[in-house]
Amino acid sequence: MITASRLFRCALMVGVLSACAFSLHAQQVRTPSPATTPVTAPATGAGAGPAGSSAAPGQVSRPAQPGAKPAVATQSSSAPAPLSRKGAPVFVLNSLDGNVSVIDPATWTETKRIPTGREPHHLYLTPDEKSVIIANAGADSLTFIDPRTGEEQRTIRGILDPYHLRFSPDMKWFVTAANRLNHVDIYRWDGTNPTLVKRIPTSRTPSHLWIDSRSKTIWASMQDSDELVVIDIATQTLTSRVKTGPMPADVYVTPDDKTLLLGLTGSDGVEVYDVAGGKAPVLVRKIPTGKGAHAFRSAGDGKHVYVSNRVANSISRINYQTLAVDATFPAPSGPDCMDISSDGKLIMVGSRWAKKLTIIDVASQKVIRQIPVGKSPHGVWTLDHVARH
Incomplete structure (x- = not known):
């Protein structure tokens, strides 16, 4: 159910209440998938994990488009081609x-579309790198796809509202955020299937997750x-919890586990x-x-991270050593999740209001191509990406 306060907050963010369209998990029709695997039954009792183990929201709101649209290069333009x-x-x-949508990077064309389930929002690579997991929040399911061929492998059902997901770096734990159900689930991962260990009530609308490099802390x-x-x-x-x-949306922690960056979708910055030291977060x-x-x-260079500004239609590059923006890129029509090519030269970002995948050349800081995809493109990912830190 969409509350009046949520509508009001959406209107404050984008300036146009009539353009707000939220993801209604319970009101859409499930898209069937051919192969299914039931989720392993949850462990009984609280805290089933070993002690001392070292282990854009679901809503869609169309922003007003400020200023002129960024130019998109054509075949005849002087801008670099991807x-x-x-x-x-x-x-x-x-x-x-x-x-x-499955995009061929040699031709930058869509080759096919794979049905998943209602509201696929985020995705993550399995520890063995044999599958990329699509989290279908509205369908309570996970779709596994071969990251190299784009072939569907299987579906696991019974995962409640998997909006965002992560594996712990030690690969023992699989964690999901239930955006509409207000909890975080911790699963044990046996290499093939998740087993629910603990469901943790949080507060309203858990959005994004991060796990520290020692697999001890979830933010x-x-x-x-x-x-x-x-x-x-x-x-x-x-x-602990802090205001x-x-x-607040996505979370990014620097490789030394000392600094946490938090994107504020309802504001204008990070x-x-x-x-540091695992203490409760202190705003600096x-x-x-x-x-x-x-x-x-x-960005894969050990000192920069990109952040998409969904209302400003831009992407900022933050130097997390100096904690300052050092470059800004045009990114039309509600830029959201992105990935970076393995050589660091291209930003691939979903333009949610335009139904397109936008390709940005890092060197020239220009949009050089847009590929038509489906409605409200959210997660973007490729196996051929830069190092995550």
């Missing part, structure tokens, strides 16, 4: 179509209660928190980026 590439396909999750943003919560993996308990700016500053700061992606 390099012809061989290798793994690019996957784009079409959240309102319930499917995945989760709370989109509608404006909070950042901290969960201890060893005890599977929520240990944040409006509509909050910076000191989390805010980095202005652009209205609707939302999703992060590492």
Whole structure:
């Protein structure tokens, strides 16, 4: 159910209430998938994990389009053309179509669409790198796809509202954020299937997750209660929560586990928190980026991270050593999740309001191609990406 307060907050963010369209998990028709595997029954009792283990929201809101549209290069323009590439396909999750566009990086064309389930929003590679998992929030399911061929492998059902997902770096734990059901689930991963160990009530609308490099701490943003919560993996308990700016979304922690960046979709920048030593997050500053700061992606060079500004129609590059923006890229029509080509030369970002995958040349800071995909393209991912840190 969409509350009046949620509509009001959406209107504040984008300036046009009539353009708000939220993801209604319970009102769409499930898209069937051919192969299914039931989820393993949850373990009984609280805290089933071993002690001391070292282990854009679901809503869709169309922003007003400020200023002139960024130019998109054509074949006859002097702007650089995207390099012809061989290798793994690019996957784009079409959240309102319930499917995945498979893009050939050699021709930059869509080769097929794979039906998943209602509202695929985010995706993650399995520890053995043999599958990429599509989380279908509205269908309570996970779709497994071969990251090299784009072939569907199987579907696991009974995963409640998997909006966002991550594996712990030690690959023992699989964690999901239930955006509409207000909880975070911790699953044990046996190499093939997840087993539910603990369901942790949070607060309103858990959005994005991050897990530290030692597999000890989960950070989760709370989109509608404006909070950042901290969960201890060893005890599977929520240990602290702090108030944040409006509509916190994606979370990014620097490789040394000392600094946490939090995108504020209801504001115009990124909050910076000191989390060194596993302590409760302490706000130290805010980095202005652009209205609707939302999703992060590492630049792969060990010192930069990109953040999409969904209302400002731009992407900012943050130097997380200096905690300042050092480059800004045009990104039309509601830029959301993105991935970076393995050589670091191209940004691939979903333009949610245009039903397109947008390709940006990093060197020239220009949009050089847009590929038509499905409705509300959200997650973007390819196996051929830069290092995540």
